[in-house]
Amino acid sequence: MSMANDDSRWRDVLARVRRFIRLDDASLGLLARYTNHLTADADRLALRFYDYLLSYPETSAMFGSMGNERLHELAAIQAAHFRGLIENWPETASRSVGRVARAHYAQNVSPVWVAGGYSLYLDHLEERIGLLPEAERPGLRSATFRVILADIMLQFAGFESIHNETGAERAMISQALIETTLKLADLAAPEEVLGSICTELVMRSRHLPAVWFGLIEEPHAPITAYAGAGREQLWSPIEVTYDPEDPLWRALEHNRLQVLTHQSGGLPAWCAGQQGVEAVAIFPFGRVGGLRGVGVVYSDRSWYFDHIDLTPFGAFARLGQVLLGLKESHLRDPLTGLPNRGLFMDRLRHSMVQNLRRDRLLGVGMIDLDGFKSVNDRMGHPSGDALLREVATRIQSALRQGDTVARFGGDEFGLLLPDLRNLDEAEVVVERVRRAFDGSFAIQGEQVRVGASLGLTVYPLDDVDAQDLIRHADIALYQAKDAGRGVHRLFERDREEQLHRIDELQREFLDALADDRLVLHYQPKVDMATGVVWGAEALVRWNRQGSLVMPSDFIDVVEQRAQLIRGLGRYVLDAAARQIGLWREQGHDWYVSVNIGAQHLLDSGFVEDIDEILQRYPGVASWLQIEVTEQAALRDLEKTRTALMACRTRGLAVALDDYGTGHASLTYLQELPANQIKLDQHFVGHLLTEPRALAIIAGTLTSARLLSLDVVAEGVETVQQGELLLQLGCRVAQGYLISRPMAPEALPTWESRWRPPVQWTRVEQGARLTYEDLPLLMARTAHRYSVMTLIDALAEPRSEVHPHLGSHDCPDETGCPLGQWLTEADNRHAEQPGFAALQRQHTALHRKADEAIGAWYGEDADALVTAIGEFQHEADVLDALLLEFVRRVSSEG
Numbered sequence: 001m002s003m004a005n006d007d008s009r010w011r012d013v014l015a016r017v018r019r020f021i022r023l024d025d026a027s028l029g030l031l032a033r034y035t036n037h038l039t040a041d042a043d044r045l046a047l048r049f050y051d052y053l054l055s056y057p058e059t060s061a062m063f064g065s066m067g068n069e070r071l072h073e074l075a076a077i078q079a080a081h082f083r084g085l086i087e088n089w090p091e092t093a094s095r096s097v098g099r100v101a102r103a104h105y106a107q108n109v110s111p112v113w114v115a116g117g118y119s120l121y122l123d124h125l126e127e128r129i130g131l132l133p134e135a136e137r138p139g140l141r142s143a144t145f146r147v148i149l150a151d152i153m154l155q156f157a158g159f160e161s162i163h164n165e166t167g168a169e170r171a172m173i174s175q176a177l178i179e180t181t182l183k184l185a186d187l188a189a190p191e192e193v194l195g196s197i198c199t200e201l202v203m204r205s206r207h208l209p210a211v212w213f214g215l216i217e218e219p220h221a222p223i224t225a226y227a228g229a230g231r232e233q234l235w236s237p238i239e240v241t242y243d244p245e246d247p248l249w250r251a252l253e254h255n256r257l258q259v260l261t262h263q264s265g266g267l268p269a270w271c272a273g274q275q276g277v278e279a280v281a282i283f284p285f286g287r288v289g290g291l292r293g294v295g296v297v298y299s300d301r302s303w304y305f306d307h308i309d310l311t312p313f314g315a316f317a318r319l320g321q322v323l324l325g326l327k328e329s330h331l332r333d334p335l336t337g338l339p340n341r342g343l344f345m346d347r348l349r350h351s352m353v354q355n356l357r358r359d360r361l362l363g364v365g366m367i368d369l370d371g372f373k374s375v376n377d378r379m380g381h382p383s384g385d386a387l388l389r390e391v392a393t394r395i396q397s398a399l400r401q402g403d404t405v406a407r408f409g410g411d412e413f414g415l416l417l418p419d420l421r422n423l424d425e426a427e428v429v430v431e432r433v434r435r436a437f438d439g440s441f442a443i444q445g446e447q448v449r450v451g452a453s454l455g456l457t458v459y460p461l462d463d464v465d466a467q468d469l470i471r472h473a474d475i476a477l478y479q480a481k482d483a484g485r486g487v488h489r490l491f492e493r494d495r496e497e498q499l500h501r502i503d504e505l506q507r508e509f510l511d512a513l514a515d516d517r518l519v520l521h522y523q524p525k526v527d528m529a530t531g532v533v534w535g536a537e538a539l540v541r542w543n544r545q546g547s548l549v550m551p552s553d554f555i556d557v558v559e560q561r562a563q564l565i566r567g568l569g570r571y572v573l574d575a576a577a578r579q580i581g582l583w584r585e586q587g588h589d590w591y592v593s594v595n596i597g598a599q600h601l602l603d604s605g606f607v608e609d610i611d612e613i614l615q616r617y618p619g620v621a622s623w624l625q626i627e628v629t630e631q632a633a634l635r636d637l638e639k640t641r642t643a644l645m646a647c648r649t650r651g652l653a654v655a656l657d658d659y660g661t662g663h664a665s666l667t668y669l670q671e672l673p674a675n676q677i678k679l680d681q682h683f684v685g686h687l688l689t690e691p692r693a694l695a696i697i698a699g700t701l702t703s704a705r706l707l708s709l710d711v712v713a714e715g716v717e718t719v720q721q722g723e724l725l726l727q728l729g730c731r732v733a734q735g736y737l738i739s740r741p742m743a744p745e746a747l748p749t750w751e752s753r754w755r756p757p758v759q760w761t762r763v764e765q766g767a768r769l770t771y772e773d774l775p776l777l778m779a780r781t782a783h784r785y786s787v788m789t790l791i792d793a794l795a796e797p798r799s800e801v802h803p804h805l806g807s808h809d810c811p812d813e814t815g816c817p818l819g820q821w822l823t824e825a826d827n828r829h830a831e832q833p834g835f836a837a838l839q840r841q842h843t844a845l846h847r848k849a850d851e852a853i854g855a856w857y858g859e860d861a862d863a864l865v866t867a868i869g870e871f872q873h874e875a876d877v878l879d880a881l882l883l884e885f886v887r888r889v890s891s892e893g
Contacts, residue, residue: 027143046079198229210234336392344406365415370451453480457491521741535591569600577617593625598632621651681715782817
């Protein structure tokens with residue numbers, strides 16, 4: 001029962017007690033006239049009252065643990081109460097009786113023992129009455145007896161009321177905690193459980209206006225409400241900065257319960273002045289990993305926590321501890337123990353507010369390991385896990401106190417650098433993180449190396465929300481990887497705009513796939529000597545807004561999304577297989593090659609895609625060829641080999657595209673089940689002018705012959721390129737000189753009209769330059785390169801910046817590659833018709849070279865123009881003689 005004087009039930013008790021003991025107004029008035037006399041030495045009497053209670057074993061056990069301070073506080077309450085009984089019993093009965101009863105109840109002191117102590121009051125009053133006139137004594141004795149008796153009766157009534165009320169409150173608290181526990185399985189996250197506890201307590205109790213939980217991760221970070229219920233102004237805006245004297249921080253630091261009341265020294269600053277709050281209890285949860293927790297309960301009664309007993313709230317604290325552990329497990333990566341993405345985002349949002357308030361910068365970074373996948377695939381997942389744990393330790397050791405590194409998943413980590421004064425500070429920390437990867441990692445007895453690429457953005461220079469800060473750091477990470485890996489990059493907004501354009505293009509391409517807005521053109525592959533069409537390469541075009549867009553304008557964007565590259569591969573396979581069937585119906589047995597991207601080839605569904613095509617178009621397997629680059633093998637050689645072997649077993653041909661451009665092409669010739677290689681157009685284009693390109697092509701053709709592989713040359717654009725390829729033994733080619741890609745319906749008409757250049761058809765069947773002829777070809781190519789270089793140098797006027805021609809631009813007659821070959825040529829070549837003419841023309845060429853060089857140094861512009869023209873003429877004559885000589889050597893063979 002509430003002890004407020006407006007409680008109707010309590011007023012009823014007061015009225016009944018007064019009637020029962022016949023405590024009339026005359027008696028109360030008599031007591032009031034003699035108040036000062038009767039209550040003299042009330043303070044000393046109150047102390048004697050408690051000394052009396054302490055003298056008996058039954059009551060001594062109750063009061064003995066109270067301490068002197070609390071005893072004196074009770075004595076003061078009792079003295080004031082005694083004065084009030086004599087001076088104004090009705091008012092005291094309404095207010096003070098409840099206070100005394102609650103003070104005793106809090107110490108578990110029964111009114112039975114208090115009533116026994118009241119004998120001291122009766123003795124004291126009798127003594128004081130004896131000093132008054134005889135006529136007044138009977139009335140005063142009756143009035144004091146009745147007042148003391150009424151007070152004892154009210155103490156019993158108050159004790160019973162308090163007992164019933166607190167019992168119900170304890171039961172309510174226990175029931176609320178039990179029901180919340182039963183709902184644990186239905187609540188999605190720890191914060192929901194904590195919020196539910198708060199809601200249940202506030203809803204069920206008459207005296208708890210608000211309850212909230214606070215969590216902190218950093219040692220001295222401000223404490224804010226993580227979950228709460230009740231009057232929102234009591235918990236939602238709470239932010240308690242670190243102060244070792246603040247009760248909230250004291251409870252956390254010492255892991256000790258704190259109970260404060262408005263009466264006993266005041267409430268904490270963060271809740272003082274809040275209307276209706278008379279007491280606050282603070283329950284610390286201790287520490288779980290990097291988290292600490294605290295529960296805060298407000299009451300509108302100062303006596304609440306004394307009467308209710310804190311035992312039920314012990315379960316409140318223990319449940320908070322369990323949920324703190326649950327939250328910690330939700331917020332930590334189980335492998336490395338680092339914060340996970342959820343905790344990282346919580347810290348990021350908090351740091352954004354704090355750094356803005358302190359006028360500091362906040363660095364947000366993303367880290368991706370370079371080379372981790374190869375280690376994980378080669379050594380196995382346990383070793384990969386061990387490596388990730390070592391990486392986490394190294395990154396942490398490179399950071400400052402207060403920085404955060406989190407694991408987002410896989411080999412991706414997040415970085416939080418708060419409290420930066422400038423960008424230079426961020427640069428220092430990032431560089432330390434990068435250097436942490438300089439040394440090798442000892443994993444399972446083996447030394448392994450991985451690098452790290454890092455992207456960084458800085459708030460509020462990058463003034464966006466938390467999610468966009470992560471996205472911008474990720475964009476910067478892509479920039480770092482594009483720059484060569486093992487580096488770091490700061491976010492640039494231009495890059496975001498570029499990625500936005502990429503995203504738009506990808507969405508548009510996805511629509512194009514769905515709407516059948518892709519078309520295939522075909523570039524024929526021919527036997528250069530006979531003119532027979534072998535087949536064609538399928539090349540995709542995107543019909544975008546009425547214009548055909550070439551692959552070079554979209555393929556890089558498409559390859560960034562596995563869904564798109566697989567969709568494109570399936571589309572081209574289907575269209576090519578359908579076209580094979582149409583051509584065969586027209587009598588054209590042409591095979592069609594299809595380029596398959598590395599992502600599609602390595603996709604687990606690639607073989608299913610092939611089987612689906614072959615089932616849809618029976619009989620096309622023998623005419624369908626898969627072209628792949630070594631990019632797939634670079635990513636996963638074993639998966640590439642398995643996928644290509646599946647193609648071969650199904651009757652498809654396999655070609656290695658862009659052969660010679662990679663660092664491990666010979667290895668792939670050995671490992672991969674290909675039956676054709678394609679010479680990259682870069683080498684074909686420089687075949688006549690760069691000795692290295694000639695050497696690579698000659699070596700490739702030799703390897704292909706030994707391995708019984710077909711060879712197709714890409715990018716043939718001149719008659720002489722094709723002629724030399726034929727002389728080297730490469731018969732099949734494609735390129736603009738033969739034909740540009742065309743619509744499928746145009747290919748049969750083109751084939752009926754196509755005739756190869758006469759220079760190609762003159763190369764006799766079986767005619768081929770041998771290994772012994774390679775020095776001649778190298779010398780011819782080197783000669784062309786030397787002439788081009790000298791002419792380019794002569795075209796730049798002499799000046800202070802360019803005072804001399806380089807030595808490579810003016811070779812000596814016997815020192816140049818062709819001069820060396822002419823001098824060292826074996827007897828077979830020396831006896832060839834035209835050999836002497838070559839020697840004479842070579843000498844004439846060098847004479848003209850010397851004249852042109854002299855004119856350049858003489859700075860005579862007119863003379864130089866004439867000399868260069870004559871030099872070019874002699875070079876053309878020599879090249880024509882060399883061409884005829886090579887043809888003669890080739891035909892003899």
